[in-house]
Amino acid sequence: MILWPAPRRGNRWFWFWVIGTPLGLGVLAYAVLALLRPESPARAAERRWRGWVGLIGMLLVGVAVTVGLELLRDAVGPLWIPG
Numbered sequence: 001m002i003l004w005p006a007p008r009r010g011n012r013w014f015w016f017w018v019i020g021t022p023l024g025l026g027v028l029a030y031a032v033l034a035l036l037r038p039e040s041p042a043r044a045a046e047r048r049w050r051g052w053v054g055l056i057g058m059l060l061v062g063v064a065v066t067v068g069l070e071l072l073r074d075a076v077g078p079l080w081i082p083g
Contacts, residue, residue, distance in 0.1 A: 008048065010034075010049035017057070018054045021058045023065060069081060
């Protein structure tokens with residue numbers, strides 16, 4: 001990420017925090033939003049997402065994934081979703 005051009009949708013700190021999202025969801029988000037669907041140069045001049053937005057997003061998604069997996073584990077049993 002250091003050698004590549006600067007990201008357009010979010011700054012480097014935004015992606016640093018988003019990539020830390022559990023279960024590889026942050027890496028998937030980076031692959032879809034930054035690599036597969038790059039933003040047009042016309043919109044690149046607009047304001048990019050900042051690092052604190054990525055941190056809050058990572059925390060919210062992490063909590064939601066954890067709670068969702070716990071509820072799913074209670075519903076289907078620990079044999080299907082260990083933990």
